[in-house]
Amino acid sequence: DQQVKQNSPSLSVQEGRISILNCDYTNSMFDYFLWYKKYPAEGPTFLISISSIKDKNEDGRFTVFLNKSAKHLSLHIVPSQPGDSAVYFCAASVGTGGGNKLTFGTGTQLKVEL
């Protein structure tokens, strides 16, 4: 039973345009949502997060939107750059005994073309 879903395995966008990556979840107990970026042969790198009590968080070119009623979040990258080409994982967090348990989606491969 997949609690975090990324339904688009890939996305292709032109340089300078907006990239929108989507994520759906089912568990109302998640208290934070995160986006990780992964380049080949490297581990996932934290990008941006949002608390479940917020609806928007912005960091430079990256903005995450959360729609709790729809159990949906999205990551907007504006403007997209070729260096943004990577796999993007959506993750949801539940606190546990000192740490955070992350449930990941399957990832979306973003390709930013010149």
Next chain:
Amino acid sequence: DAMVIQNPRYQVTQFGKPVTLSCSQTLNHNVMYWYQQKSSQAPKLLFHYYDKDFNNEADTPDNFQSRRPNTSFCFLDIRSPGLGDAAMYLCATSRDRPAGGLDTQYFGPGTRLTVL
């Protein structure tokens, strides 16, 4: 640079032959996690340590065990690898979760395990 290191990056083992994967960190984080990621699937949490306290996920097979001899090192032991255990194994670390808050997990590059 503070980081999470995983050795080896690629590991080949035979069906049924025990294998150990290693993770070390220079971040001095007290929480360490192991994830399994099979091809085209989401990374899946196997277990984590909060200091020396071991926390196993309910659906992690008994075949998978872990040791954390000190703050810096954590090992993943697969007692009898099957073909279905071939995957990327990711180690991550974080600090204590602040009350009602979030602490970022930092990931190593992973170890890709092949079972022949």
